Amino acid sequence: MHNHVLKDLKTTAAKFPDKPAFCGEKSVLTFRQLDRAVDRIGTFILSEGIRKSPIVVYMEKSPEEVACFFGIIRAGSYYVPIDAEMPSVRIHLILENVKAPLLICDDATAEAAKELGFEGRIVHYLEIFGQKLSDDGASGDSAFSGDIYENVDINEAELEEVFSRSIDTDPLYIVFTSGSTGVPKGVVGCHRAVNDYIDQLSEVLGFSSETVFGNQTPLYLDACFKELFPTIRFGATTYFVPKTLFMQPLKLVQYLNEHEINTVCWVVSALTIISIFGTFKTEIPKYLKTIAFGSEVFPLKQFRMWRQALPEATFTNLYGPTEGTGMCCYYRVDREFEDGEAIPIGRPFDNTDIILLSDEDQEVTKESGEQGEICIRGTSLTLGYMNNPEKTAEAFTLNPLQKGWPELIYRTGDIGRYNERGELMFVSRKDFQIKHMGHRIELGEIEVNAQMIEGITGAACVYDKMKGKIVLFFSGSKEEAEMKVLLKDSLPRYMVPNVTRKLERIPLTSNGKTDRVALSGMI
């Protein structure tokens, strides 16, 4: 039996051919169209002679982008998503790391794709379906009608051959996460880990063919797996909530109601945008039954507003790093919390084990209540960082508690402890990684990029937790406002410091390291 992430797509497409699978702002793909698109893209990649290779997807968030992800997987290769809003410096670092033979673009990115200096072949999504493009590389206004998925050339025999030869430790994606050295790290994930994750998550959150997802998270990270893979497994429907609605809380709730969305797995800041502005007084997202959140602490005041507005809904806190293929722990909220209490990250999914390790690599027991580094053990581990053996060896290590055979664990760098109820609690970070607006950021990456700017003699970043602001202290010949503008060229938007402060010099501790305590006192 094949443990492949697309194993259910054919049966789902036969069962629900005309049901919408993925709905974007501009287009919708039904399960039949999706299945045809995936087979066509897979056939195209095989006809290009590409086998087991990274393939870059540089598209607008859309159902077609998902079809590309799956089509690449169908061909036995693995997708590397890059986003139109990533700065070009970052895109270059990613392309250099993966060295892909093919890049798939769309109308929104066709022009920019030409400027990347990409060494492989660039193909427009519509070209794969035999559509003619105009001279400027964009499609005409006839684009994206359902018809393009009929009468396309599909090489079933070859696709089946690739499928039958696949094994579940083969990779299917590389997603990039912030790296403290200034270079993003590409996390390589495989079939067996994704399938295991989707099994566990679906059981905990109760997904079915009745599930209607409202997706908020970007497609270039692992967070969207919560919607993408259950959709094809169960024949559910996913709506990509337009990004602009996340600044219009009332319209956002109206959108959720219009599409009868019953399940959301959002970052906390996306949920609080609704509660904080008193939206519930006017409109309640009345179809919501399943609400999962994570990546950040949910302020209790906001959380209570949500529970009060939707007393029948379930609320589940999810926790997990990209290196663990998404989420690895959950806590279904089942009680009231006192002010100042934090919502637990709970317990590991079935088939995943969490161990807490002390600085001396000793096990920290549940009963002791002591703190330790949260380490993950099990099938859900990803394969490591692409072309980065040093970073891989640092984070994916042998289990120090079990020396009989080589067993890998992933060291998250998160410090945790068990509370008196035996629930896992997040305490803090071991290093300078932060969560800001739902994004995982290494402050070191911001510092390195600041130091690369001409005339800058020192840079140090701290996070103002109270206000949720990234504060960059720097010294050198640039002005405060100028620094923000310059950093936009090399950093994604969510990593650009909210506050820049120019100093004569960066304060150092007696042994010559950046004095972060002194800096924290200055914010």
Add this chain to the structure above:
Amino acid sequence: MDELIEILQEIHPDVDYETATDLVDGKILDSFDIISLVSEIADRFDVVISAEHMIPENFNSAKALWNLIQKLEDDE
């Protein structure tokens, strides 16, 4: 108005807020910018911006936003 421009410039120093009229539609301000903007405005002008005011028309230009703040101040 000057104080508002100052707040806006802290978010994006490279934008000419005197002339820009597509701050939202032109994707200059994203949702997280709007959230921090609204909380700054609440702090400094002592007005409450609620869900119904959170529409692009009110945030597309500094002037539109200023009008909103004044309207909210008058209502109080």
